[in-house]
Amino acid sequence: MTATISDTGTVAVANAEKGKRLRTAGKLWQAGGPLVIFIAMFAVVAILTPAFIGSGGITIVAASAAPILLVALGQAFVLNIGSIDLSNAAITVLGAILLAMLLGPLAFAAPIVVLAMVTLFGAVNGFLLAYTQVPSFALTLGTLGIFKAASLVVSGATTVYVSQNKDVVSPLYTTQLAGLPLTFVLGVVVAVIAYLFLRFTRAGVGMTAIGKNESGAIFSAVRTRALKIVAFALSGFMAGLAGMTIIAQAGSASAMGLGSDLLLPAIAAAIVGGTSISGGVTNPLNVILGALTIALVPIATAAIGVAAEAQNLVYGVVIIVVVALTLTRSRTAIVK
Amino acid sequence: MAPTQTSESPADVKVDTAAIRAREQVTARRVVFAGSGEPLALIGAMVVLIAIFSILNPRFATIENLQNVLNQASLPLIIGLGATFVILIGSIDLSVEGVMGASGVAFVLLSANSRGGQDTGIWAWVLPLLLAAALGLTSGLIYTMLRVPSFIVTLGMWFVGFGIATILYGTDAYPELTDDTITLWVAKITFGLPNVFWVAAILTAIMAIVLRFTRFGRVALAIGNNEEIARSNGMPIIKNKIFIFIVAGLFSGLAGILATMQMGGTSNHIGDGYLFITIPAVVIGGTSLGGGKGGMFRTAIGVLLLTILNNGLVLAGVSPSYQSAVSGAILVVAIVATAWPQRGRLRIAK
Known part of the structure; x- marks a missing residue:
């Protein structure tokens, strides 16, 4: 901070060098980080508990990763525009409860009605924002x-509890495709669509532009407000899909039950999947790896002999560590 | 709130100072009025609420219920004091519930309890508070040194604290405090008010003095007002921020211990719901989320207003299930109302 005038030049050059290094590190992380972390995590589990992998463990991991993946994809959209949605896991639970109640009277229309409702909830968030x-x-x-x-x-x-018409959604869980439950396949399909949307449509690129530089986006006539609403609506929609997977798996929902603690795992999955919390950087395909990694956390902690209760601690630490390692910093910016 | 200066014009310059003085006095009066207008409006709202709830349920305005309200308001107030400091520098502390859980469980396990642990005397207080301060310190260090935004650090720290609480709690039966003197002390009435409220009130007074009259407090306000100017004036920004997070951790930890005493025992979920009362209370008290504006007494008014609202609604027959919606809606309305005048097409809000 106390550089004299003659020093300033060298300091600036050094900073530029450092910035370049950081950017390369960031790109490397973008390209391979999520995969490396997933493989490392998988190796730990495979080596310590070979029996788990052999005996249908992958099916279990994929099933538990499905709701995390869907909520994380929604979160990734919101993080991509530089915001955060702390309410989407609560929307998942609300969606699951509504679906459980409406399946009886509405049968096949119920999922559609519920998805429309949760999308609207998300859109209200986006509108207010x-x-x-x-x-x-x-x-x-x-x-x-x-x-x-x-x-x-x-x-x-x-x-x-779902009273009747349970089989409208339950095949999502019971049907398997190559050993993977359909709920997880649904998550993967959504991730692929999300990837294509973000890369190849005007709206998707506009969202990334908002995250990278909102002022720039406004001056480039990107419809920032509309796109923000869409991003939050998508977060609500995907949270609703996650609620559907919960009903498919459990056949019941409660405010305190399955899904009520999805917030942290989903944020962790998005971040481990290479999504930047400051916006403008996400790859939905990597979020799949992030969600699988996070779904492995309880199994891995059990395998290395840490009590299952440590899960939350691990999620918390993972979020802080990954963000701290991957954050792009500038020397002068003010961090709130 | 801002201090006004009455400047003396030099004697050798012939200026009509009377007109200037009159103008200054008007400005000074306006500043005083503007500073107290908001809190007065809140107190007015509180009076209206009390009147409405008294009509709805005669039990509301009884001494017992008012003592009950103060009892309920004490812990959010204690947490709110730390949270106010954090929000004043423009940051946020979401780790409240986790820190409460960690210190609460540590406290119960170090005291005489139904699981048969040993009473460690003063250590039952010191160690949980140290744990809470350590969690705050860690948040502060990661926030300032690694420059990670405070909301994400403290979101992680929330679950780290909650994880610590869960691990400490283990899988045994619910531990209850066996020493009645501890559990009865918090709700005991001294000079007409519950003891736990006295603790909260004294801490509020201390923190108000710290904020207004110490270098630490003034630097915190300066950071919130304009961090760049504070930094270029050589203020100890990093030290100040870290210390604020330690203080916030300590207050959350203390609240965790007091909550355990109120409940007579604890689970790792002891802190659940407190974040939802505290942050809306601080914000409707008039402490701006952007930092630099606000104070401890404002937070006290905000906490009382929310507690009266929640208590009154329950007495009026509204299900407690609605409680988090009331706090949530108030938070949304309060932040929207404060941000409304600053809206602009080119403004960036994350």
Whole structure:
């Protein structure tokens, strides 16, 4: 900080060099990081518990990765525009509860109705964000509270079981494709579509532009407000799909049950999958690897002899460490 | 809030100082009014709420219930004091519930409890608080040294704290405090108010003094107001920020211990729901999420307002399931209302 005038030049050059190194490191991480982490994680599990991998363990991992993957893909869209959605896991639970209640009366129409509703919930988040310009973490923290209460109220604070027409969604879990449950295949298909959308459509590229440089995007006539609403709506939609996989697997939902702790694993999956929290960088295909890695965490911690209770601690540490390692920093920017 | 200066014009310059003085006095009055207008409005809202709830349920305005409200408001207030400091520098602390869980479980296991552990006396207080401070310190260090945004650091730290609580808790039966003197102390009434509220009130006064009259507090305000100027003026920004996160951790930890005492025992979930009261309370108190503006008494008013609202709704027959929606909706409305005047087509909000 106390560089004299003659030093400033060298400091600037050194900084530029450092910046270049950091960017290359960032690109390397983008290309191979998620895969390397996944392989390392898989190796740990395979070596320590060979029996698990042999005896249909992969099916179990894929099944538990499916809801994480879907919520993480939604989160990746929101992170890509430089915001964060703390409410999407709560939307998953609410969606699952609504689906459990509506499957009886509406049968095949129920998933469509529920997906439309959760997409709308997400869009409301996006609308508030785009038009009132409040920080997304505070806004979605508030709506998280609202969705949580909605789940409690709608379900009457008990577990809601699917009464009839269970087989409308349950084949998603029971059908297997090459040993993988259809729920996971659904996640992969969504990831591929998301990849194509982000890379090859005007809207997708516009979203990435918002994340990279919002002012630039505005001046380039990118419809930033509309795209923000779309990103949050997609987050709600994918959270709803995750809710559907939960109903397919468990046949019931409750405000405190399966899915209520998806927030952290999903953020971790998106970040381990190479998504930047400052926006503009994501690859949905890598998020698949991120979700699989995160789904392996409980198994890996058990394999190395750490109690299963340590899961949350591991998720927390993973998020902090991966973000700290991959964050692009500038010397002068103010970090809040 | 801002101090006003009355400058003396030099004697040798012939200026009509009377007009300037009159103008300054008007400005000074306006500043005083503008500073107290918001808190007064909140107190007004509180009075209206109390009136409505008293009509809805006569039990609301009884002494017992008001003591109950103060009892409920104490812990969010204690957490809110730390949270206010963090929000004043423009950051956020989401780790509250995790830190509470970690310190609460540590406290119960170090005290005489139904699991048969040993009473470690003063260490039952010191070690959990040290743990909480260590969690705050870690957040502060990662935030300042590695320059990771505070919301993501503390989101991770929330689950680290929760994980520590879960591991400490293990799989044994729910541990209850067996020493009645500890559990009864918090709700005991001294001079008409519950003890736990006295703790919160004294801490509020101390923190208000720290914020207003110490270098530490003034630097925190300066950081929130304009970090770049604070830095170029040579203020100890990093030290200040780290210390603020330690303080926030300590207050969350203390709240975890007091919550355990109130419940007479604890699980790793002891902190659940507190984040949802604290952050909306700080924000409706008028402490801006952008930093630099706000104060401890404002947070106290915000906490009381929210607690009265929640308590009154329950007494009016509204299911407690709605509680998080009330806090959530208030948070959304409060941040939207504060951000409204600053909207602009070219403004960036993440």
